[in-house]
Amino acid sequence: MFTSMEKKKILIIEDDSILQKALQEFLIAEGFETLSALDGEEGVKIGKEKKPDLILLDIILPKMDGYEVLKAMKSDESTKNIPIILLTNLGSLNDVEKALDLGATTYLIKADYKLEEVAKKIKEVLNI
Amino acid sequence: MGFIRKFNIKQEAEDLGVSVWQAPSFLFFLMGLFIILVMVVIYFISQFYDSPEVLVISESVVVVVIFSIGNSIIKSMEQIARVNKMKSEFVTIASHQLKTPLSQMNWELELLLSKNQSGLSEKQLEIANTIRQSQETMARLVNDLLDVARIDQGRLVLNKEKVDLLEIIDAVINNNKILAKSSNVEISVIKPKKLPEIIGDKKRIAVVVDNLISNAVKYIEEKGFVEIKVEEGDGKINVYVKDNGVGIPDNQQNSVFQKFFRSNNAVRYQTEGTGLGLYISKNIVEQLGGKMWFKSIEGIGSSFWFYLPINNDVNR
Numbered sequence: 001m002f003t004s005m006e007k008k009k010i011l012i013i014e015d016d017s018i019l020q021k022a023l024q025e026f027l028i029a030e031g032f033e034t035l036s037a038l039d040g041e042e043g044v045k046i047g048k049e050k051k052p053d054l055i056l057l058d059i060i061l062p063k064m065d066g067y068e069v070l071k072a073m074k075s076d077e078s079t080k081n082i083p084i085i086l087l088t089n090l091g092s093l094n095d096v097e098k099a100l101d102l103g104a105t106t107y108l109i110k111a112d113y114k115l116e117e118v119a120k121k122i123k124e125v126l127n128i
Numbered sequence: 129m130g131f132i133r134k135f136n137i138k139q140e141a142e143d144l145g146v147s148v149w150q151a152p153s154f155l156f157f158l159m160g161l162f163i164i165l166v167m168v169v170i171y172f173i174s175q176f177y178d179s180p181e182v183l184v185i186s187e188s189v190v191v192v193v194i195f196s197i198g199n200s201i202i203k204s205m206e207q208i209a210r211v212n213k214m215k216s217e218f219v220t221i222a223s224h225q226l227k228t229p230l231s232q233m234n235w236e237l238e239l240l241l242s243k244n245q246s247g248l249s250e251k252q253l254e255i256a257n258t259i260r261q262s263q264e265t266m267a268r269l270v271n272d273l274l275d276v277a278r279i280d281q282g283r284l285v286l287n288k289e290k291v292d293l294l295e296i297i298d299a300v301i302n303n304n305k306i307l308a309k310s311s312n313v314e315i316s317v318i319k320p321k322k323l324p325e326i327i328g329d330k331k332r333i334a335v336v337v338d339n340l341i342s343n344a345v346k347y348i349e350e351k352g353f354v355e356i357k358v359e360e361g362d363g364k365i366n367v368y369v370k371d372n373g374v375g376i377p378d379n380q381q382n383s384v385f386q387k388f389f390r391s392n393n394a395v396r397y398q399t400e401g402t403g404l405g406l407y408i409s410k411n412i413v414e415q416l417g418g419k420m421w422f423k424s425i426e427g428i429g430s431s432f433w434f435y436l437p438i439n440n441d442v443n444r
Binding site: 116 | 224227228230231232234235236238239242243267270271285331
């Protein structure tokens with residue numbers, strides 16, 4: 001059912017290469033197409049160029065942090081409707097709330113979530 | 129008795145991790161003694177010299193000395209508070225640093241065990257599964273430490289999502305099946321077919337249920353039973369977990385929900401355990417508007433139970 005649809009493009013903005021690769025591999029196996037960025041600047045650039053269907057966004061990133069990326073994406077007319085799921089290990093009220101205030105759709109905690117749950121959350125947000 | 133215990137200066141200094149002369153009680157005591165002493169001295173001085181100047185000067189000296197003792201009391205309190213803050217900051221920072229490699233292991237192992245497991249021999253799979261369990265245990269420990277630090281700082285964040293308690297309880301029982309089997313423990317459940325959804329934090333409620341059930345299983349000596357009962361009533365959902373385990377000694381029952389508490393007899397049967405589970409569980413339940421209690425008789429068993437309120441807005 002899912003494979004017959006057009007593949008959904010997921011942009012992963014995560015500077016940890018191990019996590020980045022693990023996410024890519026799992027999501028590809030789940031039938032998604034992935035794009036990757038290892039810092040915030042690259043993330044915004046790819047996001048604006050390729051218009052992914054969804055963005056997974058780390059908070060602590062080189063060059064531009066997750067909050068700045070959020071602001072950049074949400075202030076651009078062409079990217080502001082792309083749902084953004086925060087990847088975090090912080091899980092403290094302030095950080096998460098700040099990101100949700102800036103327009104992030106939801107968040108997940110890397111050390112606690114299984115890849116399967118990440119994929120489930122993505123599907124939930126994309127309604128598939 | 130309580131007063132004498134409170135006035136045990138040496139004990140206080142040890143508890144607070146400062147030297148005896150820095151302990152607030154000691155400094156207070158010193159100040160009190162000094163005031164009495166000085167009053168006596170001033171009394172005698174005023175007997176010999178009938179001049180207001182001498183009195184004013186000696187009064188000033190007294191004020192200066194009292195002020196400086198008061199100052200050192202404040203200083204030592206400040207130091208204690210600072211050390212305390214540093215400690216919880218250290219726990220927070222260390223745990224966060226530990227979370228990055230834990231996340232990596234978490235996802236890499238999952239990849240190995242899900243999308244990439246073809247070609248692995250049975251033995252290799254078994255080893256990978258064991259590593260996975262160790263990773264989960266460690267993640268749990270780190271989360272517990274972080275949760276305690278958050279609770280202590282009053283900033284534990286709970287998700288607000290729809291929660292099906294029956295689903296959680298089933299999953300937790302399932303997770304504890306292997307442990308129960310290996311310890312000869314029979315788990316039985318009495319539950320309604322359906323429960324209204326509640327609003328709370330799924331993962332953390334699962335932690336609460338798991339703490340109660342795995343504790344019950346772990347502290348059964350040889351063979352025994354764990355009875356779980358779930359029922360709805362009065363706008364609440366009650367969950368009971370009863371066991372015929374080692375129980376908690378009478379004189380230690382007051383500290384069951386304190387952090388790092390482990391009862392004497394529990395330590396004898398189970399060397400593992402941090403004593404954080406119940407402290408965290410009680411705090412989670414209370415933050416969700418519920419309550420947690422227990423009853424226990426040493427050698428006979430314990431029952432723990434909690435309730436969570438049903439949020440009517442969701443179940444209309």
